[in-house]
Amino acid sequence: MSIRCDIYDRKLYDIWFAAAPYAAKSKPAKTLRQWAADEGADIVYNLALFNMAGQGSDRYGVIKGRTLQYLKAKGRECGYGGTAERLTLDASNIVSGWKLAIKDGKVNSALGKSDRRSRNMCGLLTDGRYIHVQTSASHTELEVAQYVRDHYDVKLLLAQDAGGSTGMYRVSDGYLFAPEKEGTNGRPVCSVVCIRRKVNAETPKEEKTMxxxxxxxxxxxxxxxxxxxxxxxxxxxxxxxxxxxxxxxxxxxxxxxxxxxxxxxxxxxxxxxxxxxxxxxxxxxxxxxxxxxxxxxxxxxxxxxxxxxxxxxxxxxxxxxxxxxxxxxxxxxxxxxxxxxxxxxxxxxxxxxxxxxxxxxxxxxxxxxxxxxxxxxxxxxxxxxxGIKYDTAVVKPAEPIKQQDAEVQAAIEKIQTKAGLEEKTIEYLLRYQYGEELVKKLAQAMEK
Structure with missing residues (x-):
């Protein structure tokens, strides 16, 4: 599958949403590159907030979909009109037009199984990292969700819109990921996820020692x-x-x-x-x-x-x-x-x-x-x-266990088969003064 999964540790990155009212002349859709420049982001992804069914409006103009109404009902500033929305990404951020793809590792059985398009999904892994999933080829919602489930431990994954506006732009090298490019900067879109490395972000202690x-x-x-x-x-x-x-x-x-x-x-x-x-x-x-x-x-x-x-x-x-x-x-x-x-x-x-x-x-x-x-x-x-140096004298291949007699060797094999003990554990047992007798008794006990 032509599926890319990008993952970000939220301790190291700021992640926020930004959007402009759909079809408002004063706040038009922008290319991904323009979004990155305006928001000061390192990477932007098309967010595809809009459910194209229904109507809605606010003081900036008429939009299709129910996104604004949903967010405002939750008492949250959505960022339309130039104020970036800095919401914490979690299950409460499911907005109109988004569909649950995976929750706690379980794929939503109601996902589409026939419509094949480029896909766009985002969510959280069980360790709290943000994941953004995009496909450059035609896949069903179910195929993409199953792929992600099989490769990651997923807490939440939301299926967004699909089609030619799916894409991402990376500022560092000008890389554009878009199945249907409209110009070198990609198709204009109305909403994006913004990713930016935190300034002077301290590396988590566990990562320093890892x-x-x-x-x-x-x-x-x-x-x-x-x-x-x-x-x-x-x-x-x-x-x-x-x-x-x-x-x-x-x-x-x-x-x-x-x-x-x-x-x-x-x-x-x-x-x-x-x-x-x-x-x-x-x-x-x-x-x-x-x-x-x-x-x-x-x-x-x-x-x-x-x-x-x-x-x-x-x-x-x-x-x-x-x-x-x-x-x-x-x-x-x-x-x-x-x-x-x-x-x-x-x-x-x-x-x-x-x-x-x-x-x-x-x-x-x-x-x-x-x-x-x-x-x-x-x-x-x-x-x-x-790039790790090693000394050939530090660790040598363990010698095979000395076969004292056929009975001891048969006992060793029985213990390994029945209990799944590793070679090194058997070696420790045999080092005891009465190790061979102990091994034979263990094997006999396992026969009962």
Whole structure:
């Protein structure tokens, strides 16, 4: 979908509405660029306040729609006639002509399902940030709302008007987003949302102390085994991802994983979790099939930081002895073929470690230690991209648990399967004086 979602932290930005009476000669509609200049805004979006059915008037002239009457009934200055409306954006700001799209994460089932136009929506995320959604192609109201719901944790989203006036203008570089441009400044509109960075805005304390954030998607899981050959993909993916996480955390990076045990993990849920987490970078850990050989990594068609991330990871994978098939892109009908690089809002890549159905290539990752080495290589590529230095002596891939005997190893596997315990937890258990006996007793208890 050709949908852009812009998000602003209201602690850092002033956000207000401004409008002019519809068809009033003394206060005519203005282009987005003119609105930005008159309001002193950094960015403006068409607000599309007007419901074109019905009539209304005020001292400045006749307008269509019931916007003025609604706002005045609420005892609020709407800004018509040159006084900017500085309202706090919340559910009480639903005005005539706006329709509820999402409330508390639930999509309004009454949204349009057939009329396809450019769309314009705005609202709030659950963390209080402002979101403005616009489409440059033809979509139904329901399609846009579902897209936003799947990618963000939404508290409130309001569907506004639709059509050629949908657009935004950014002052810093003169960028104009408008499906139907009328001149270089866009179509004249009667109402806008204004965004401006607060002067000397102090960065919130939590942002000052916040480290870099990385999201790790773990391919497949649960009933979806992924590729199966000399190794099982979903299992190798998890070992690689956990090692990647541990190395990043050891270097002060915050990490969230789509799963930390064997469970269902569909890609659309991965994307939703990733966007809700709002990380700096994201990777999706996979392994390949199809009789090939070597590592490959996919990034977005747009290149940028995603391409840099792919190249940095590739360099590290080559260092551990795996050959590379290259950094790649794949085009689909909606742009990037893969949802993880197409729909995530941060730079993201998909890593394909080895071909599980090629014996020689699978041998590059046929033990936990080797799989962990891939995870550390991914982490180093991420750190290189984030500009974080690392010492190879700080964290080494954990050695596989020493197999004292078949009974102990069987007990370990049972505990991991039943309880979802990670490798590091098992290591801690085995360090106790009677660790092996404890592991066997735990396994026996789980059989009951």
């Amino acid at each position: 480290s870099k954030k990385v999201f790790i998607g773990v391919g497949h899981g649960g009933s979806d085994t992924g590729a199966v050959g000399c190794i099982v993909e979903k299992e190798a993916n998890l070992v690689m991802a956990l090692a990647c996480r541990d190395y990043l955390v050891a270097h002060g990076v915050e990490v969230r994983m789509s799963r930390t045990k064997d469970e269902e993990d569909p890609v659309n849920e991965e994307v939703r979790e990733c966007n809700a987490y709002n990380p700096d970078l994201a990777i999706d850990v996979h392994n390949n099939s199809g009789g090939g050989d070597g590592f490959e990594v996919f990034h977005t068609l747009n290149g940028g930081v995603g391409k840099t991330l792919a190249q940095n990871i590739e360099k590290q994978v080559i260092k551990i002895g795996q050959n590379s098939r290259g950094c790649k892109t794949r085009r689909g009908q909606r742009g990037d073929y893969y949802a993880f690089v197409r729909d995530t809002k941060c730079p993201a890549v998909i890593c394909e470690g080895v071909f599980v159905d090629t014996k020689a290539d699978a041998a590059q990752a046929d033990t936990k230690a080797k799989q962990q080495a891939f995870g550390v290589a991914y982490a180093k590529g991420i750190l290189d991209t984030l």
